Amino acid sequence: MTGIGWLQAIVYFLIALALTKPLGLYMAKVFEGERTWLSPILAPVERAFYAIAGVREDEEMPWYTYMFAVLAFSAVGLAFLYALLRTQQWLPLNPNHFPNLAPDLAWNTAVSFMTNTNWQFYSGESTMSFLSQMVGLAWHNFVSAAAGIALAIALIRGIARTSVKTLGSFWVDLTRSCLYILLPISIVGALVLVWQGIPQNFQANVDVKTVEGVTQTITGGPMASQEVIKELGTNGGGFVNANSASPNENPTPFTDIFEMLLIIVIGAAITYTYGRMVRDTRQGWALFTAMSILFFVAFAACYWAEAAGNPSVHALGVAGGNMEGKEVRFGVASSALWAVITTATSCGAVNAMHDSFTALGGLIPLVNMQLGELIFGGVGSGLYAKIVFVILTVFIAGLMVGRTPEFLGKKIERREVQFAMLSVLITPLLVLVPTAIAALIPPGLATLNNGGPHGFSEILYAFTSTNANNGSAFAGLGPNLFYNVTTGINMLFGRFAEVIPILALAGALAGKKAVAAGPGTFTTHSPIFVALLIGTIVIVGALTFFPADALGPIVEHLLNLQGKTF
Amino acid sequence: MLKHFGTAIRMTVISVIIFGLVYPFAMTGVAQILFPKQANGSLVVRNGKVVGSEIVGQLWTKPQYFQGRPSAAGKNGYDPTATGGTNYGPTSKKLIDATRATIAALKKANPNAAGPPPMDLVTSSGSGIDPDISPEAAYWEAPRVAAARHMPLDAVNAMIAQHLHGRTLGFLGEPHVNVLEMNLALDALHS
Numbered sequence: 001m002t003g004i005g006w007l008q009a010i011v012y013f014l015i016a017l018a019l020t021k022p023l024g025l026y027m028a029k030v031f032e033g034e035r036t037w038l039s040p041i042l043a044p045v046e047r048a049f050y051a052i053a054g055v056r057e058d059e060e061m062p063w064y065t066y067m068f069a070v071l072a073f074s075a076v077g078l079a080f081l082y083a084l085l086r087t088q089q090w091l092p093l094n095p096n097h098f099p100n101l102a103p104d105l106a107w108n109t110a111v112s113f114m115t116n117t118n119w120q121f122y123s124g125e126s127t128m129s130f131l132s133q134m135v136g137l138a139w140h141n142f143v144s145a146a147a148g149i150a151l152a153i154a155l156i157r158g159i160a161r162t163s164v165k166t167l168g169s170f171w172v173d174l175t176r177s178c179l180y181i182l183l184p185i186s187i188v189g190a191l192v193l194v195w196q197g198i199p200q201n202f203q204a205n206v207d208v209k210t211v212e213g214v215t216q217t218i219t220g221g222p223m224a225s226q227e228v229i230k231e232l233g234t235n236g237g238g239f240v241n242a243n244s245a246s247p248n249e250n251p252t253p254f255t256d257i258f259e260m261l262l263i264i265v266i267g268a269a270i271t272y273t274y275g276r277m278v279r280d281t282r283q284g285w286a287l288f289t290a291m292s293i294l295f296f297v298a299f300a301a302c303y304w305a306e307a308a309g310n311p312s313v314h315a316l317g318v319a320g321g322n323m324e325g326k327e328v329r330f331g332v333a334s335s336a337l338w339a340v341i342t343t344a345t346s347c348g349a350v351n352a353m354h355d356s357f358t359a360l361g362g363l364i365p366l367v368n369m370q371l372g373e374l375i376f377g378g379v380g381s382g383l384y385a386k387i388v389f390v391i392l393t394v395f396i397a398g399l400m401v402g403r404t405p406e407f408l409g410k411k412i413e414r415r416e417v418q419f420a421m422l423s424v425l426i427t428p429l430l431v432l433v434p435t436a437i438a439a440l441i442p443p444g445l446a447t448l449n450n451g452g453p454h455g456f457s458e459i460l461y462a463f464t465s466t467n468a469n470n471g472s473a474f475a476g477l478g479p480n481l482f483y484n485v486t487t488g489i490n491m492l493f494g495r496f497a498e499v500i501p502i503l504a505l506a507g508a509l510a511g512k513k514a515v516a517a518g519p520g521t522f523t524t525h526s527p528i529f530v531a532l533l534i535g536t537i538v539i540v541g542a543l544t545f546f547p548a549d550a551l552g553p554i555v556e557h558l559l560n561l562q563g564k565t566f
Numbered sequence: 567m568l569k570h571f572g573t574a575i576r577m578t579v580i581s582v583i584i585f586g587l588v589y590p591f592a593m594t595g596v597a598q599i600l601f602p603k604q605a606n607g608s609l610v611v612r613n614g615k616v617v618g619s620e621i622v623g624q625l626w627t628k629p630q631y632f633q634g635r636p637s638a639a640g641k642n643g644y645d646p647t648a649t650g651g652t653n654y655g656p657t658s659k660k661l662i663d664a665t666r667a668t669i670a671a672l673k674k675a676n677p678n679a680a681g682p683p684p685m686d687l688v689t690s691s692g693s694g695i696d697p698d699i700s701p702e703a704a705y706w707e708a709p710r711v712a713a714a715r716h717m718p719l720d721a722v723n724a725m726i727a728q729h730l731h732g733r734t735l736g737f738l739g740e741p742h743v744n745v746l747e748m749n750l751a752l753d754a755l756h757s
Contacts, residue, residue: 007737045584053576072570076578135586142585171577178585191592191600197621200597200605208609208616210624211749212631217665218619219646220606225593237755242639242649247621251608252737309685310656316666320685324661325651327633328686328698329731335692336678352692353651362655420656454655476653556657565659 024272063507145233346378449476639694
């Protein structure tokens with residue numbers, strides 16, 4: 001580890017911190033329907049959306065109506081993308097003449113982008129027409145991210161409101177997320193990325209003769225406009241297979257930190273939005289603090305492991321940190337930082353190949369996802385994952401002192417804890433059971449790229465990533481019918497088995513009366529609460545996943561130290 | 567529920583038009599006006615012919631050229647239509663065997679190089695089209711390039727120093743040398 005490596009992480013964190021309040025405040029204004037400085041331009045567009053969709057701006061929804069709207073919109077988006085991928089060869093903007101996708105791959109990809117996962121069992125540069133990229137994938141990058149933000153806002157309203165049935169309108173929250181938050185940042189960000197070298201054109205592949213006379217195919221496409229929303233919406237699906245390791249998606253160290261900031265900025269800012277909307281910004285900062293501590297612990301561990309390098313490679317007589325699967329312009333520190341950020345959020349974009357990380361370096365992204373992607377977290381989804389743990393922490397603390405737990409003036413009772421537990425318990429079920437099955441049957445083992453414990457890690461990482469709607473991969477694991485179908489189902493459940501309890505929880509909280517805080521009320525913004533929250537997150541995550549992680553990365557680390565290979 | 571499907575379909579149509587079509591087309595238009603070179607792939611032209619892209623690494627095998635890193639992109643490497651890494655884990659036998667072979671080949675091709683090859687020269691990049699090598703790697707290869715070009719080593723080293731890209735703003739990323747830029751500069755000396 002070097003001082004400069006740490007300096008990058010610290011400067012990065014300070015910029016994210018500086019952006020949290022202004023963006024969070026702006027987002028709170030957007031969702032409370034106040035005028036913002038962009039309203040003169042965007043309000044007419046917003047009204048056009050409502051007019052065309054037949055939505056009334058002031059029509060509020062109870063939690064189940066909100067849920068039906070989310071499900072209907074997701075189902076339409078899924079069907080639309082599936083149809084597009086199955087017909088792209090007959091549609092325009094396909095200059096490289098890519099054929100239609102096979103049914104199982106189209107299913108996997110459609111679910112993947114609809115659920116904000118962006119797991120990719122295909123290589124974009126040799127599979128997707130420009131139309132599929134723009135209208136299918138990048139469009140989902142906008143709306144699946146906006147849906148996540150909308151869900152978080154609905155939960156915040158559930159906490160902030162008292163004795164009402166409604167949580168706002170999904171259609172309004174969706175539209176405002178897209179128009180006021182995602183679109184303006186994307187427009188500015190795309191231009192910054194083009195300026196730094198990311199292509200933005202509609203040219204077909206061209207073959208050129210290199211200096212040595214070898215034929216090389218130069219790829220093009222509307223890359224920058226997709227790159228920016230891929231990061232900003234914590235989607236992570238690359239225009240090309242190598243994702244942000246490719247110089248076409250991430251050409252310079254400047255684009256690298258810029259893209260990393262795009263990944264985290266909404267997840268960080270929404271903590272302030274939350275504090276503002278529940279009228280106590282200390283609540284938001286408490287969450288921010290807890291996440292920051294977890295973030296730096298994860299970075300320290302990952303950076304240390306990658307800088308230490310691979311002993312089996314050192315035994316061949318070369319020295320240095322682990323550069324397998326990493327780019328020279330980023331180096332070890334930036335690659336470790338990116339790996340932590342992309343899995344602390346639900347992004348899943350990569351600037352280095354996680355499959356080639358050292359055993360412990362690769363364990364960190366895995367653990368980040370297993371904890372529930374709540375260290376900053378996905379746009380929206382990170383906040384609701386955190387609030388679930390806040391409620392569990394309040395409940396556990398209440399049990400310890402023998403009081404009815406309260407959270408921001410609301411009694412936490414059986415129903416709330418049940419919904420919170422449901423969303424927490426569903427994760428290990430959907431990760432560990434399919435992993436165990438895949439490790440036992442031939443189709444589950446057929447497409448592994450590595451043997452020994454690392455092969456098991458590839459399977460575990462795949463189901464963890466798809467369930468957490470992350471989308472990063474130990475990418476050696478190849479697609480086949482088995483994985484296309486099972487990870488597709490897993491992504492679907494990963495998203496909606498969390499969304500439905502969350503909305504039910506929001507509805508239950510909104511209907512509650514507020515009780516005045518008394519001397520025995522456990523405050524949820526104190527340092528002791530932050531410590532308890534971290535403890536709860538780590539204990540729940542560790543108890544659930546430690547045995548599986550021990551069979552993969554941990555045992556691999558021990559064997560690696562002995563120089564064993566498979 | 568049916569009512570929601572109607573709304574969802576209409577919302578899909580309008581949002582596809584704005585975010586799926588208007589946004590990327592508008593960004594392409596603006597990008598082509600403001601940054602035409604970058605938007606079209608930062609192509610490098612020599613003698614009127616496109617020989618590659620500044621940001622995309624290419625395959626180098628001849629001794630008079632600086633050589634890039636091992637590449638897992640495509641059959642022969644450096645194929646931008648098949649980007650990616652080896653995805654070998656740290657205990658992969660294939661990784662260790664390939665690294666051992668790379669080290670042996672490098673040592674054979676660079677008999678006058680000082681010490682073992684730097685780490686980036688013996689490991690495959692994430693993209694398979696990494697355009698850069700580390701400054702250490704460039705200095706390590708310099709004796710071979712100098713010999714093949716009948717140039718003094720000092721002159722080659724001076725060119726490396728001249729084309730070295732430091733950390734952005736002094737602290738972002740790692741110092742690197744763009745292989746194509748370096749090799750074109752070398753060729754320009756002779757023409």
